[in-house]
Amino acid sequence: xxxxxxxxxxxxxxxxxxxxxFKKDGDKIYEGIYGVNVVKVREIIKLPNITEIPNVPSFxxxxxxxxGVVIPxxxxxxxxxxxxxxxxxxxxxxxxxxxxxxLIGFIVHEAKRIRRISWKDIESASFSMGSGVxxxxxxxxxxxxxxxxxxxxxxxxxxxEELGIYEPNIDIxxxxxEKLGGIALVVDDSTTARKLxxxxxxxxxxxxIEAKDGVNALEKLEELYNVYGDEITKELKIIISDVEMPQMxxxxxxxxxxxxxxxxxxxLIFNSSISDHFSELRGKEAGGEAYLTKFDAPEFYxxxxxxxxxxxxxxxxx
Numbered sequence: 001x002x003x004x005x006x007x008x009x010x011x012x013x014x015x016x017x018x019x020x021x022f023k024k025d026g027d028k029i030y031e032g033i034y035g036v037n038v039v040k041v042r043e044i045i046k047l048p049n050i051t052e053i054p055n056v057p058s059f060x061x062x063x064x065x066x067x068g069v070v071i072p073x074x075x076x077x078x079x080x081x082x083x084x085x086x087x088x089x090x091x092x093x094x095x096x097x098x099x100x101x102x103l104i105g106f107i108v109h110e111a112k113r114i115r116r117i118s119w120k121d122i123e124s125a126s127f128s129m130g131s132g133v134x135x136x137x138x139x140x141x142x143x144x145x146x147x148x149x150x151x152x153x154x155x156x157x158x159x160x161e162e163l164g165i166y167e168p169n170i171d172i173x174x175x176x177x178e179k180l181g182g183i184a185l186v187v188d189d190s191t192t193a194r195k196l197x198x199x200x201x202x203x204x205x206x207x208x209i210e211a212k213d214g215v216n217a218l219e220k221l222e223e224l225y226n227v228y229g230d231e232i233t234k235e236l237k238i239i240i241s242d243v244e245m246p247q248m249x250x251x252x253x254x255x256x257x258x259x260x261x262x263x264x265x266x267x268l269i270f271n272s273s274i275s276d277h278f279s280e281l282r283g284k285e286a287g288g289e290a291y292l293t294k295f296d297a298p299e300f301y302x303x304x305x306x307x308x309x310x311x312x313x314x315x316x317x318x
Contacts, residue, residue: 013116015039021080029085032152033149035143059075061107066103073105092107122246140246181206183208187242214249233315239269241254290307
């Protein structure tokens, strides 16, 4: 799979890999429609020969060699505890995804297509996860497609964290953390990510304010401006934003931010699980002064300090 169609910075659109997982529901076969951001998917391959490994959960199918790289494989249906019907027309594929330089494969029953969807058409997954067709999937958002069907955006990063495959590096000695003060706006749809950043910023002597997406972040900025007025640039030291968020993604949020003279001079850093080079370039085009990959504490502290001190110096020289 090649990514040929480049999305414009600030377009508030994303591309999803649409894939299916079939489920037995009584005597019927249910086709679950799922998606994942295309920038997280390196390639999609046919199901390879997999070598089983001992002492792993049942949903870990094993490992296989992909051009000299050993890759673990997760069976998404097994992880979600879905009973797969034998009569389903399954065309198994493996999505090869990358997280912080690590490759991992996810078995799906069929890979359908690439969809381009506006973030404003994606709703947060705030509904009850119950015992219905959602099973135990970790869903970051939902959107409607043709025939009034619902596509569920799967958060593969959360799955990796829950499986213990991906563990964020949050340890650093307190005496090595520079105390800066001021307010930091943290924009991320993940409560886990917000907590990590909130804890880190608090250690830096800062007051973190949280927003769950770009729309909510703009609301928070308006609230801060109502309090501080034109002094907001002295109080709000930095904005740290995720890229993937419902309603308004990080790049579109950045475009709105930089287009508003009240907030345009406030430094912005992107902090995302998307680690490809193209996303870093988009981050710079959008006005980000750094692009961090979740979550490496030493790099996080270092870049926050560098960017804030750089802006303090620039403001003093004006």
